[in-house]
Amino acid sequence: xxxxxxxxxxxxxxxxxxxxxxxxxxxxxxxxxxxxxxxxxxxxxxxxxxxxxxxxxxxxxxxxxxxxxxxxxxxxxxxxxxxxxxxxxxxxxxxxxxxxxxxxxxxxxxxxxxxxxxxxxxxxxxxxxxxxxxxxxxxxxxxxxxxxxxxxxxxxxxxxxxxxxxxxxxxxxxxxxxxxxxxxxxxxxxxxxxxxxxxxxxxxxxxx
Amino acid sequence: xxxxxxxxxxxxxxxxxxxxxxxxxxxxxxxxxxxxxxxxxxxxxxxxxxxxxxxxxxxxxxxxxxxxxxxxxxxxxxxxxxxxxxxxxxxxxxxxxxxxxxxxxxxxxxxxxxxxxxxxxxxxxxxxxxxxxxxxxxxxxxxxxxxxxxxxxxxxxxxxxxxxxxxxxxxxxxxxxxxxxxxxxxxxxxxxxxxxxxxxxxxxxxxx
Amino acid sequence: xxxxxxxxxxxxxxxxxxxxxxxxxxxxxxxxxxxxxxxxxxxxxxxxxxxxxxxxxxxxxxxxxxxxxxxxxxxxxxxxxxxxxxxxxxxxxxxxxxxxxxxxxxxxxxxxxxxxxxxxxxxxxxxxxxxxxxxxxxxxxxxxxxxxxxxxxxxxxxxxxxxxxxxxxxxxxxxxxxxxxxxxxxxxxxxxxxxxxxxxxxxxxxxx
Amino acid sequence: xxxxxxxxxxxxxxxxxxxxxxxxxxxxxxxxxxxxxxxxxxxxxxxxxxxxxxxxxxxxxxxxxxxxxxxxxxxxxxxxxxxxxxxxxxxxxxxxxxxxxxxxxxxxxxxxxxxxxxxxxxxxxxxxxxxxxxxxxxxxxxxxxxxxxxxxxxxxxxxxxxxxxxxxxxxxxxxxxxxxxxxxxxxxxxxxxxxxxxxxxxxxxxxx
Numbered sequence: 001x002x003x004x005x006x007x008x009x010x011x012x013x014x015x016x017x018x019x020x021x022x023x024x025x026x027x028x029x030x031x032x033x034x035x036x037x038x039x040x041x042x043x044x045x046x047x048x049x050x051x052x053x054x055x056x057x058x059x060x061x062x063x064x065x066x067x068x069x070x071x072x073x074x075x076x077x078x079x080x081x082x083x084x085x086x087x088x089x090x091x092x093x094x095x096x097x098x099x100x101x102x103x104x105x106x107x108x109x110x111x112x113x114x115x116x117x118x119x120x121x122x123x124x125x126x127x128x129x130x131x132x133x134x135x136x137x138x139x140x141x142x143x144x145x146x147x148x149x150x151x152x153x154x155x156x157x158x159x160x161x162x163x164x165x166x167x168x169x170x171x172x173x174x175x176x177x178x179x180x181x182x183x184x185x186x187x188x189x190x191x192x193x194x195x196x197x198x199x200x201x202x203x204x205x206x207x208x
Numbered sequence: 209x210x211x212x213x214x215x216x217x218x219x220x221x222x223x224x225x226x227x228x229x230x231x232x233x234x235x236x237x238x239x240x241x242x243x244x245x246x247x248x249x250x251x252x253x254x255x256x257x258x259x260x261x262x263x264x265x266x267x268x269x270x271x272x273x274x275x276x277x278x279x280x281x282x283x284x285x286x287x288x289x290x291x292x293x294x295x296x297x298x299x300x301x302x303x304x305x306x307x308x309x310x311x312x313x314x315x316x317x318x319x320x321x322x323x324x325x326x327x328x329x330x331x332x333x334x335x336x337x338x339x340x341x342x343x344x345x346x347x348x349x350x351x352x353x354x355x356x357x358x359x360x361x362x363x364x365x366x367x368x369x370x371x372x373x374x375x376x377x378x379x380x381x382x383x384x385x386x387x388x389x390x391x392x393x394x395x396x397x398x399x400x401x402x403x404x405x406x407x408x409x410x411x412x413x414x415x416x
Numbered sequence: 417x418x419x420x421x422x423x424x425x426x427x428x429x430x431x432x433x434x435x436x437x438x439x440x441x442x443x444x445x446x447x448x449x450x451x452x453x454x455x456x457x458x459x460x461x462x463x464x465x466x467x468x469x470x471x472x473x474x475x476x477x478x479x480x481x482x483x484x485x486x487x488x489x490x491x492x493x494x495x496x497x498x499x500x501x502x503x504x505x506x507x508x509x510x511x512x513x514x515x516x517x518x519x520x521x522x523x524x525x526x527x528x529x530x531x532x533x534x535x536x537x538x539x540x541x542x543x544x545x546x547x548x549x550x551x552x553x554x555x556x557x558x559x560x561x562x563x564x565x566x567x568x569x570x571x572x573x574x575x576x577x578x579x580x581x582x583x584x585x586x587x588x589x590x591x592x593x594x595x596x597x598x599x600x601x602x603x604x605x606x607x608x609x610x611x612x613x614x615x616x617x618x619x620x621x622x623x624x
Numbered sequence: 625x626x627x628x629x630x631x632x633x634x635x636x637x638x639x640x641x642x643x644x645x646x647x648x649x650x651x652x653x654x655x656x657x658x659x660x661x662x663x664x665x666x667x668x669x670x671x672x673x674x675x676x677x678x679x680x681x682x683x684x685x686x687x688x689x690x691x692x693x694x695x696x697x698x699x700x701x702x703x704x705x706x707x708x709x710x711x712x713x714x715x716x717x718x719x720x721x722x723x724x725x726x727x728x729x730x731x732x733x734x735x736x737x738x739x740x741x742x743x744x745x746x747x748x749x750x751x752x753x754x755x756x757x758x759x760x761x762x763x764x765x766x767x768x769x770x771x772x773x774x775x776x777x778x779x780x781x782x783x784x785x786x787x788x789x790x791x792x793x794x795x796x797x798x799x800x801x802x803x804x805x806x807x808x809x810x811x812x813x814x815x816x817x818x819x820x821x822x823x824x825x826x827x828x829x830x831x832x
Binding site for chain 1: 646
C-alpha cells in the first residue's frame with residue numbers, strides 16, 4: 001500500500017512558524033516603501049522640506065495603522081500556534097492562504113494612503129482585514145476538527161479564541177461602516193479599537 | 209592529512225531550512241510589489257477607482273497563482289526536509305539552486321501578469337515551475353544516494369515522493385500545452401491542479 | 417470563568433525573537449535599495465562611471481551609518497532577550513512598536529541621503545534613533561515590572577542596561593545638536609560614537 | 625563593580641545565525657528586482673517579447689552569478705558557525721560588517737548588469753567579493769583569538785578554513801585581473817571557479 005503524500009507533508013509546525021514570521025517581517029518592513037523621500041528638485045529650503053514632510057503625514061498614519069494590523073494578526077496567529085501539538089497539511093494550507101492575505105496588506109495600505117478619502121479604498125482595506133479574520137477562524141476550526149491541540153489545553157480556550165476574533169471583526173465592520181459619514185471616522189475608530197486590543201486597558205470586555 | 213572543507217561545510221540542516229523559509233517568505237511577499245495602486249492623477253471619482261481596481265484583477269489572479277505555486281513547492285521541500293537526518297554540501301547546493309528558481313517566481317509572475325495573452329510569457333512561467341520540479345527531484349536523488357534519510361523512514365516513501373513530483377509536472381506540462389488554444393485555458397487548468405493539490409479532495413489519484 | 421485572551425497571547429519569546437530578526441534583516445537589506453546604479457544613458461566612458469559612482473558616496477555613507485545604527489539596536493534588543501525567561505503580551509507590543517521604528521530607518525536614511533545638508537532631515541533621523549532608545553527603555557521597564565527575567569540574572573544588570581541606553585542617547589542628542597554648526601559635524605560625531613560602541617575600544621567609560 | 629555591557633551583549637549565536645540567514649535570504653531574493661518585465665507598450669508580437677526577453681540575458685547571467693556568490697559565502701559563514709560553541713560581541717560586530725557587505729551584493733550586481741562592459745563595474749563587484757572574503761577571515765581570527773570554538777574541533781580545521789578563503793580570493797583576484805583583456809573573460813572565469821567550488825568536482829586541489 002503506497003504511503004499517502006498527506007502523511008509526509010505539512011507536519012512540521014516549526015517551519016510553518018518560521019515561514020509565517022518571515023512573511024510578517026517582510027510585509028511589515030515593505031510598508032515603509034510607501035514612504036518616499038520628497039523629490040529633491042522641489043525642495044529649496046528647510047521650510048520646503050518641513051512642508052513636504054508634513055504632506056507625508058497621512059502616509060505615516062496608514063503606515064502605523066497597518067503595522068498595528070499586522071501586529072494584531074501576528075499575535076492572533078501566534079496565540080493559536082502556541083496551543084498546537086503539531087500541524088498537518090490542511091492547516092498548513094489555511095495558514096498559507098492567511099499569509100497570502102497578510103502579504104496583501106502593503107498593497108491595501110498603499111491604496112488607502114493614496115486614496116484616503118475614497119470609500120472604495122477604505123472598504124477594500126477592511127475586506128483585507130475581514131479575510132484575515134475569517135482565515136484565522138478557519139484555521140482554528142481545522143485545529144479543532146483534526147485534534148491538533150496540545151493535550152493540556154483547557155476547553156475554555158476555544159471560546160476565548162472564537163469570541164476574540166468575532167468581537168474584533170464586529171468592531172472592524174462597524175468601523176468600516178462609519179465611512180458612510182467620513183473615512184476619517186472609520187480610520188479613527190479602527191485605530192482606537194486596535195490600540196485598545198494592543199494596550200488591553202480601556203476596552204476590558206473585549207479582552208476575554 | 210588536511211581535513212577536507214567538504215567535511216565542514218553544509219552539514220547544518222537547520223540553517224538550510226532557515227535560509228529556505230526566508231527565501232520563500234520574501235519571494236511570497238515580493239509578489240505584492242506587482243500590484244500597484246492606481247495613479248492618483250487619473251482618478252476623479254469612486255467609479256474611476258473601482259474601474260482602476262477592476263483593471264488590476266488579472267494581476268490579482270497571477271498573484272494568487274504564484275502564491276499557490278510557492279506554497280506547493282514550499283510544502284514539497286518541507287516534505288523532504290522532514291525526512292532528513294542531516295544535510296551535506298551537495299544537497300545544500302541543490303537547494304540553493306532550487307532557491308534561485310524560487311526567487312525567479314516574482315519575475316516570471318510579473319512577466320505573465322504584464323503579458324497574460326502571450327504564449328512566450330506562459331511558457332516561461334511553466335519553465336520556472338519545471339525547473340523547480342526537476343531540482344526537487346534532483347535533491348531527492350542526492351538524499352537517497354548519500355543516505356541522508358532518517359533511519360526509520362519506510363522504503364515506500366521514495367515512491368510517494370517521486371510519483372508526486374512526476375504527476376504534478378505531467379499535469380503542469382499538459383496545462384502549459386493548452387496554451388496552443390488559449391492562455392486562459394492553461395491558467396485555469398494549472399490553478400485547478402494546484403487547488404486540487406492544496407485541498408487534496410477532488411483529485412484523489414494524484415495524492416499518493 | 418472565561419480564560420483571558422491575555423493568558424494565551426504573546427508568551428512565545430522564540431517567535432518574538434524570530435519576528436525581530438526578520439524585521440532587522442529586511443530593514444538592513446532594504447537600505448541598499450537607496451543605492452541606485454547610475455542611469456546608463458548618461459554614462460559614455462569609464463571616467464563617467466567612476467564620476468557617477470563617486471557621486472554616490474554620501475549615500476554609501478548613510479548606508480553604513482544606518483547599518484551600524486540597526487546593528488547597535490539589534491544588539492541592544494538581543495541583550496535584553498538573552499536575559500528573559502519568557503515574554504508576555506505587553507512586552508510583545510512594546511517590541512512591535514520598536515520594530516515599527518526599526519522599519520522606519522530605511523525611510524529616515526533615504527531622507528538623510530537625499531537632503532544631507534538639511535537640518536530637518538538630520539533631526540528626523542535623530543528622532544528615529546531617539547524613539548528606538550525610548551522603546552528599548554520602555555521594554556526594559558515592562559520586563560522589570562512583570563518579573564520576566566531569568567531567575568539567575570544579577571541585580572547589577574539593571575543598572576548596566578539603563579546606563580547604556582541613557583549614555584548612548586545623551587551622546588546621540590549631543591551629536592544631533594551639533595547640526596547647528598553643520599550636518600557633517602553631527603554625522604561624523606554620531607558615526608564615531610557608533611564605532612566606539614561597536615569596537616568598545618576608544619570610549620571605555622561608555623562601555624559599562 | 626558594575627557588570628560590563630560586554631558580558632551581556634552578543635553572546636547569542638542562535639540570533640546571529642537567524643539574522644544572517646535573514647539577510648542572505650533577502651539579499652538573494654532582492655536580486656530578482658533587477659529583472660524587469662519588458663515595457664508592454666513596446667511589445668506587439670510574440671517575436672517582440674522573445675526579443676525583449678533575450679535582451680535580458682546578461683541580467684539573468686549576473687543574477688545567477690550573484691546567487692552563486694551569495695550561496696558560497698553563506699556556506700562559508702555556516703562552515704564557521706557550525707564549529708562555534710558561542711558568539712561574543714566582537715564576533716557579532718565582524719559578522720554585522722560581513723552582512724553589510726552581503727547586502728551590497730544586489731547593488732554591485734545591478735551595477736555590473738547595467739555596465740557589463742565597464743571595468744569600473746567589474747572591479748567594484750570584485751571589491752565586494754574581496755571585502756566578503758576579508759571579513760570572513762577576520763571573523764575566523766576573532767573566533768581563534770577568543771577561543772569560541774567547540775572543544776572537539778580538531779586543530780587541522782584551522783588550516784582548511786584559512787586555505788579555502790585564501791585560495792578562493794586568489795582565484796577571484798586573478799579572474800578580476802582578466803578584465804584587462806575583456807570583462808567577459810573575468811565573468812566566465814569567476815563563474816567557472818564558483819561552479820568548481822559548488823560542485824567540488826573538476827577543481828579537486830581547491831577543495832581542501
